[in-house]
Structure formats: C-alpha cells, structure tokens
Amino acid sequence: MDPKERSIDKASQQLIQRMADLGQENAWDRLEKQMPQCGFGKQGVCCRICSMGPCRITKKAPAGVCGADADTIAARNLLRMIASGAAAHSDHGRDIAHTFKMAIDSANCDYMIKDERKLKEVAARFGIKTDGKEIKEIATELFDIVMNDFGRHEGTLSTVAAYASPARLKIWQQLGVTPRSIDREIVEIMHRTHMGVGADYKNLVKQGIRCSLADGWGGSLIATELSDILFGSPQAIRFGANLGVLDEKQVNIIVHGHEPALSDIVVAVSQEDELIKMAEEKGAEGINIAGICCTANEILMRHGIAVAGNFLQQELAVMTGAVDVMLVDVQCIMPALGSLSSCFHTKLITTSPKCKIPGAEHIGFSEDKATEVARTIVKTAIDNFVNRRGDINIPKAKEHGVAGFTTENTFYNLGGTFRGTFRPLNDGVISGRLRGAAGVVGCNNPKQTHDYCHIAMMKELIKNDVLVVSTGCGAIAAGKAGLMRPDAAAKYCGKGLREICETVGIPPVLHVGSCVDNSRILTILANIVAEGGLGEDFADLPVAGAAPEWMSEKAVSIGMYFVASGVYTVIAEPLPVLGSENLTRYLTDEIEKEVGGKWAFERDPIKAAGMMIEHIESKRDALGINEKTERKLYDMEARRELTF
Ligand code: SF4
Ligand code: MSK
Numbered sequence: 001m002d003p004k005e006r007s008i009d010k011a012s013q014q015l016i017q018r019m020a021d022l023g024q025e026n027a028w029d030r031l032e033k034q035m036p037q038c039g040f041g042k043q044g045v046c047c048r049i050c051s052m053g054p055c056r057i058t059k060k061a062p063a064g065v066c067g068a069d070a071d072t073i074a075a076r077n078l079l080r081m082i083a084s085g086a087a088a089h090s091d092h093g094r095d096i097a098h099t100f101k102m103a104i105d106s107a108n109c110d111y112m113i114k115d116e117r118k119l120k121e122v123a124a125r126f127g128i129k130t131d132g133k134e135i136k137e138i139a140t141e142l143f144d145i146v147m148n149d150f151g152r153h154e155g156t157l158s159t160v161a162a163y164a165s166p167a168r169l170k171i172w173q174q175l176g177v178t179p180r181s182i183d184r185e186i187v188e189i190m191h192r193t194h195m196g197v198g199a200d201y202k203n204l205v206k207q208g209i210r211c212s213l214a215d216g217w218g219g220s221l222i223a224t225e226l227s228d229i230l231f232g233s234p235q236a237i238r239f240g241a242n243l244g245v246l247d248e249k250q251v252n253i254i255v256h257g258h259e260p261a262l263s264d265i266v267v268a269v270s271q272e273d274e275l276i277k278m279a280e281e282k283g284a285e286g287i288n289i290a291g292i293c294c295t296a297n298e299i300l301m302r303h304g305i306a307v308a309g310n311f312l313q314q315e316l317a318v319m320t321g322a323v324d325v326m327l328v329d330v331q332c333i334m335p336a337l338g339s340l341s342s343c344f345h346t347k348l349i350t351t352s353p354k355c356k357i358p359g360a361e362h363i364g365f366s367e368d369k370a371t372e373v374a375r376t377i378v379k380t381a382i383d384n385f386v387n388r389r390g391d392i393n394i395p396k397a398k399e400h401g402v403a404g405f406t407t408e409n410t411f412y413n414l415g416g417t418f419r420g421t422f423r424p425l426n427d428g429v430i431s432g433r434l435r436g437a438a439g440v441v442g443c444n445n446p447k448q449t450h451d452y453c454h455i456a457m458m459k460e461l462i463k464n465d466v467l468v469v470s471t472g473c474g475a476i477a478a479g480k481a482g483l484m485r486p487d488a489a490a491k492y493c494g495k496g497l498r499e500i501c502e503t504v505g506i507p508p509v510l511h512v513g514s515c516v517d518n519s520r521i522l523t524i525l526a527n528i529v530a531e532g533g534l535g536e537d538f539a540d541l542p543v544a545g546a547a548p549e550w551m552s553e554k555a556v557s558i559g560m561y562f563v564a565s566g567v568y569t570v571i572a573e574p575l576p577v578l579g580s581e582n583l584t585r586y587l588t589d590e591i592e593k594e595v596g597g598k599w600a601f602e603r604d605p606i607k608a609a610g611m612m613i614e615h616i617e618s619k620r621d622a623l624g625i626n627e628k629t630e631r632k633l634y635d636m637e638a639r640r641e642l643t644f
Contacts, residue, residue: 001028003020006449007449007451008449009242009477009480011395011397012451014395015243015395019316026315026316031446031447040056042576043576043579043580044074044078044580044583045057045073045580046073047073047076049076050195057070068199070579070580070581072201073579073580074201074579074580074583075205075208075577075583077576078556079211080189082189082212082553083186083190085215085556086212089219089516089557090186090218090219090222091219091354093220096227096230097147097150097226098367099261099367100230102367102368103230110371111261111367111370114229114230114232115229115233118229118408119135119142121408122142123138123141123142126141126145128145145158149181149182150181150182151181151182151184152180153184156178156180157178157179157213160172163221164526165529165536165537165538167529171537171594171595172213175595177564179210179213179217182218185207186214192204201580202586209560211557213565216519216558217519220518221519223516223519224513224517224519225519227298227516231264231302232302233408234406234513235404236402236405237300237301237302238304239300239304239305239307239401241307242395242397242398245290245306245308246290246308246317246320247285247394249286250285250287251382252290252381254289254292254323254325256291256293256295257294257332258293258294258295258515259298259329259330259352260295263289263295263298264298265370265371265373265374266289267303268374278379279385282386284382287378290305290307291305293473293476294332294473296308297403297514300403301513302404310480311332311443312444312450314333315336318341319393320392321345323344324345324346324381324388325346325349325381326349327349327351327377328355328357329351330352330355331355331554335358337359337360338359339358339359341359349362349377349380350363351364351365351377363376363380399485400482400485401484402484402485403484403511404511405469405506406513407520410510410512422527426534427533428496428500429542430533430625432626433495433496436542436619437467437468437469437541438469438545439470439546440468440509440546440547441474441515442472442549442558443472443473443547443552444477445549445572448549448573451477451480451481451549454548455477455483456605457608458481460606460609460613461613462483462488462492462494462497462508463494465493465494465495465496466616467497467500467508468483469509469510469521470510471514472514474547475513478511484511486502486507489502512524521562534625535623537596538565538566538597539566539597540619540622541566541619542616543616545568546570546571546609548571559575562597563587566595568597568598569598569599570601570608571601572601572602572605573603575599575601587599588600588601
C-alpha cells in the first residue's frame with residue numbers, strides 16, 4: 001500500500017517506505033493480514049465467558065447456550081472494555097499516589113512535592129484545613145482521603161463530591177450511578193458480567209457508566225492532581241515534535257508508555273555532567289531524550305522535552321536506526337517492538353513488573369531507587385551508542401508548538417495575570433465570537449489514515465470558531481501538524497476564534513496533557529459552568545467531544561465518562577455493539593434523556609466535525625445565545641468592559 005494512504009505525516013511515510021524496503025512488518029501490514037476481521041467480534045456478539053461457549057449470535061441462533069441474547073452479550077463485552085480502561089487509568093493513579101506517599105514520608109526520596117500551591121488548592125476542595133499546617137501534614141491528609149477512594153466499600157467517591165457540579169451530582173444520584181470507589185466499580189463489572197449474572201442491557205450499562213465515572217472523576221483525576229503536585233504543574237512551554245527531534249550525533253533515548261515517575265528522573269539524570277562526559281567519551285555530542293505516547297506528554301508538559309511521535313510511530317522510531325534505548329513503562333506498547341528492535345541495535349527496556357515483553361531487557365523500576373535505575377538505563381543507552389549499524393534514517397520533519405495548558409493556567413491565560421477567571425471564555429461564547437469548544441482526543445488506529453482524522457477534524461472545528469482542547473496521541477498529531485503554534489490561529493481559524501487566540505496569546509488547539517489528563521477537560525467544564533451564563537450543567541454547554549482515531553479500551557471508558565457527564569461524543573470506529581439494535585439505539589439516542597450526553601459513530605472526520613458543530617449550535621439555541629442582537633455602538637465605558 002502507498003505510504004501516503006497509511007499516514008499523512010511525511011516523516012512516517014518515509015519510514016513506512018523504509019520498512020517496506022527492508023521487508024519489515026508494521027501495524028498496517030499486520031492489519032492487512034488480519035483482514036477480513038471477525039464480524040462477530042466487530043458487532044460485539046461473540047461471547048466466550050464460559051465453557052458452554054464460545055457462542056455467536058446469528059439469525060439462526062439468536063441466543064447463546066445459556067440464553068443470553070445479542071443485547072446481553074454486547075453490553076457485557078462493552079462493560080469489560082470499560083473495566084479494563086478504567087483499571088489502566090486508575091492503576092496509574094494508584095502508582096502516582098504511592099510515589100506521592102513516599103515523597104511525603106522519606107527525606108531521602110528522589111521525589112518531592114514541587115507545587116505546594118496546588119497541594120493547598122486541592123486539599124481545600126476536600127475540606128482539609130491548610131492554614132498553619134506543615135506541607136507534610138496537608139499532603140498526608142490528602143493522601144489518606146484519595147487512597148481511601150480506591151478501596152472504600154460504601155458512600156460516594158470523595159473526588160466526585162469535591163469536583164463535580166451539584167447539578168451533575170444530582171443527575172448521577174437519581175440514576176443510581178454515583179461511583180462508590182474505584183476498585184469496587186471495576187470489580188462489580190467483572191461480577192455483573194460473569195456468566196449468569198446481569199442480563200438486562202440497560203442495567204448493565206448503568207454499571208459501565210458508574211465505573212467510567214470512577215475513572216474520569218476518580219482514578220484519572222487523582223493521577224492528574226497528584227502528578228501536578230509531585231512533578232510540578234505544567235506551564236505554557238515550547239516543544240519540538242516529530243521524528244526529526246532525534247539527533248544522529250547524540251545518544252537518543254525514547255521514553256514510551258504512560259507513567260511519569262521514571263521518565264521524570266531520566267530527564268533529570270540525563271543532564272548530569274558525569275553522564276554527558278561519558279556520552280562524549282563514546283563519541284556522542286550529548287544525551288537526547290524524546291517521548292512517544294503519553295509518557296511523552298507528561299514530560300513535554302512539564303519539561304518541554306520533545307515528542308518523537310504518537311502511537312503509530314513507535315515502530316517507525318526504531319526504523320531510524322538512531323534510537324539507542326527505547327524505555328517503556330505501561331500501556332500502548334506494541335509487543336512487536338520486541339522482535340523489531342532485535343533487528344536493530346536499539347535496546348528495548350521494560351521497567352514495570354506489569355509489562356514484560358519477549359525480546360526486551362528488563363530493568364526493574366521502583367520509586368525507592370529511581371535515580372539509580374534511571375542512571376543505569378542512561379548508561380545502557382550510552383554504551384549502546386557505539387553499536388549503531390547501517391544507515392541512520394532520521395526524517396527531517398520537526399514542528400514546534402506551545403503545550404502545557406491546564407485548568408488552572410488556562411484560567412490565568414484567559415483572565416490575565418491579575419484576573420484568574422473563566423469569564424472571558426464564557427463571554428466569548430455568549431457573544432458568539434467563539435461558538436463553543438471541543439475535546440479531540442485519543443489514539444491512532446491503522447484503520448484510519450494516521451493523523452488524518454485528528455487534523456482534518458481539528459481544522460474544520462477551528463475554521464468554524466470552535467476552540468479545541470486535546471490530549472494523548474491526538475495532541476501529538478496536532479503538535480506535529482503545527483496546530484499548536486500560536487500563529488496557527490491566523491492560518492486556520494475563523495475570525496472570532498482568531499481574534500481570541502491572538503488577544504490571549506494561545507494556539508487554537510490547546511495541549512492539555514496525557515490520557516489521564518482528560519480529567520483536566522472535565523474540570524475545565526466544571527469551571528465554565530461555575531462561572532455562569534452558560535446554563536446550570538455540563539449538558540447545557542455548547543461543547544462536544546471526539547476520538548477520531550481511537551483504538552484503546554481506555555478510550556471507551558473516557559468516552560463513556562464524557563457521555564455520562566453530559567457531553568455529545570463522536571468516535572470513528574463504532575463501539576462493538578452494532579450486533580445489538582437495542583443497545584446501539586440506547587447508547588446513541590435514548591441515553592441522552594438520562595445523562596444529557598450520547599455517543600455517535602462517524603468515520604469521516606469532516607462529517608463528524610459537522611455533527612459536533614451542529615450539536616454546539618443546538619446548545620447555543622437552547623441557551624438563547626444565538627439570537628441576533630442589535631448592533632451596539634460602544635462608548636469608552638463599554639469598551640473597558642470588553643474582555644477580549
Ligand atoms: Fe455462551 Fe452464555 Fe457461556 Fe456466553 S455465558 S459463552 S452466551 S453459554
Ligand atoms: S497513548 S491510549 S494510543 S491516546 Fe495515551 Fe495514545 Fe491512545 Fe495510548
């Protein structure tokens with residue numbers, strides 16, 4: 001297949017071609033070999049959860065051996081995806097919480113609390129008194145509360161109560177989906193979907209909603225908030241993006257996966273004189289760290305470390321021949337990297353006991369010996385620099401952008417240094433210069449042309465004066481395409497959004513972090529509602545969400561918690577539920593009456609953007625802010641009141 005059909009990214013096209021020339025297989029090739037994919041799996045009507053099966057639903061056999069029909073089977077499969085996605089995010093949150101505890105308790109720890117201001121702000125949300133207290137005391141109280149959220153047996157998740165709006169809480173309470181604890185909701189999915197338990201698809205989906213809320217408003221939110229306190233809250237920061245950030249003359253280390261605990265220390269030790277000298281003795285000019293996937297986003301947001309690429313570029317990075325170590329933690333790491341890296345000099349190093357890969361070297365990481373492990377890994381890369389073989393093929397492609405936007409600093413960017421407020425954003429929406437906002441997030445998927453859906457959708461939205469916030473691999477796609485440059489506003493935006501971006505000094509696509517940082521989008525929405533003038537609840541807001549290249553179970557959990565938070569959410573590949581007409585209708589229509597949001601499936605990103613814009617306009621109509629107002633002549637006083 002022509003590399004241009006596989007990716008719109010020129011650097012990727014170059015390396016896809018190189019893989020073909022060398023007879024190396026990549027995700028696109030393996031997808032072709034999988035075709036045609038199993039129709040039962042796609043439709044969600046294959047069940048293999050007991051040994052009377054596997055059962056597949058057909059016209060001839062409309063029920064499995066136990067009598068489960070398409071609705072039950074598709075709902076159970078969907079719930080198990082949500083459980084897995086929520087588990088991945090929440091276990092990330094739990095690991096960060098343990099590191100946080102270590103930083104509080106041990107004076108000799110490699111971690112410390114870097115953002116005391118955020119610690120106090122977060123503590124205050126949970127009702128922790130901070131006046132006159134030592135940082136250690138506040139942090140310990142906060143840890144006890146959030147840690148309890150993982151295993152509590154009854155009650156309401158404390159993070160939900162602390163962060164969600166009262167109107168939203170009421171909706172969840174009435175529906176009986178307020179999460180009690182993170183682990184409990186995941187466990188309960190596994191129980192309810194066991195053979196012979198839940199069979200009512202709507203009742204099953206309710207538990208899926210509850211579990212996804214425990215992810216977005218719980219595990220992911222804890223990961224984000226504690227990471228900011230521990231590693232420092234991101235600030236607007238310039239970064240380089242795409243495979244061109246690799247440097248032939250330096251030792252190149254790629255960090256890949258999701259968790260920042262090790263990569264943050266790798267960044268620090270790579271600047272140590274002793275290690276730089278060691279690299280120079282091997283003939284290198286220095287040590288270059290770059291990232292892939294969400295580990296990249298974590299260190300990009302906090303340190304401005306360049307991002308080499310997103311999910312579908314992990315194999316391509318090895319093909320440059322210039323990656324001396326690919327260091328991985330957890331999630332989104334293709335097992336294919338094991339055999340691919342063995343064909344090159346690249347050392348693939350796994351570090352988590354949860355993620356070992358055949359063909360990789362394992363250097364076990366634990367937070368109590370973080371610096372020691374980080375130094376060992378950097379030294380391994382330095383020693384491997386001299387083992388490079390053959391041609392080095394680093395594409396020239398490299399873009400620049402500004403990342404590091406958070407709920408808190410967006411607040412200040414909008415209001416100006418002295419006026420922290422979302423008022424200007426709400427006013428911009430009310431005046432119509434900004435039509436609304438959209439979250440475009442998520443993965444890559446070789447079923448869609450790499451990066452195309454993200455970029456086409458984002459361009460269509462910003463052209464129509466819709467501000468875009470992005471996380472994960474979608475954000476990396478935007479960075480590579482130049483949509484995170486402040487001057488992108490002049491090039492791609494409608495007049496209203498352009499004026500706003502230029503006045504505030506922000507790009508039209510805001511990088512708000514990694515996959516767990518989708519929780520930042522939830523808290524931004526909560527702030528917009530709290531600011532007033534745009535309704536009482538998230539479902540009233542002129543906003544929409546999308547994951548135009550999703551592939552991960554985490555994306556299903558993310559999508560479900562946005563829908564359950566009142567957000568219309570469009571994804572490209574349909575959820576594997578189409579084999580159940582009832583479940584499909586419920587998720588894409590009826591659920592809206594219950595939670596205010598609903599799912600939509602559309603592979604064409606321009607059409608999908610059109611659906612989002614239509615939804616945004618319908619919300620504007622409902623708010624009564626689409627009415628034409630009389631032209632107003634501004635006197636000096638009125639001008640002073642203008643916020644943009
Ligand atoms: Fe078949 Fe029912 Fe067992 Fe599923 S639970 S495999 S539908 S018998
Ligand atoms: S890394 S979950 S491919 S966004 Fe978070 Fe990218 Fe999706 Fe992984």
